[in-house]
Amino acid sequence: MIFSAPLPDGTGVASNVRDGADRYLEDEPMRFYSDPSKETDPRSLSDAEVFQRTAEDFIDADPDSVDGERLREACAYGPAGFEDDRYTEAADLAGFYYWFCFPGCLPESAPFGPFETEQEAIADCRDQVTA
Secondary structure (H helix, E strand, C coil), X not given: CEEEEECCCCCCEEXXXXXXXXXXXXXXXXXXXXXXXXXXCCCCCCCEEEEEECHHHHHHCXXXXXXXXXXXXXXXXXXXXXXXXXXXXXXXXXXXXXXXXCCCCCECXXXXXXXXXXXXXXXXXXXXXXX
């Protein structure tokens, strides 16, 4: 079950997903509005998500997943072979990402990032929308 509420600083909407034991799962993406003017419209839904990926997320990813493909592409351009270079590249890929979603739906774009902080990712997303 997903519960969403506006964040106190106005940067987006916090989404918490509960597992079967009624605990919150901390690693779920945070949904936010790419256009901040829509945050006050009660009929508007968030249209972007920001999330964090660690080096371990890339190392452990299924090779056919988005994270697995991103690591494979990064390693393909390195001087060493895939196995030698994957830990270094995974560390370089770690950070915050965002992607666009149809309001209330699954992602519709590739992830953008990495960014050092969640706030930098949200700011870049909003810059892309207003540019």
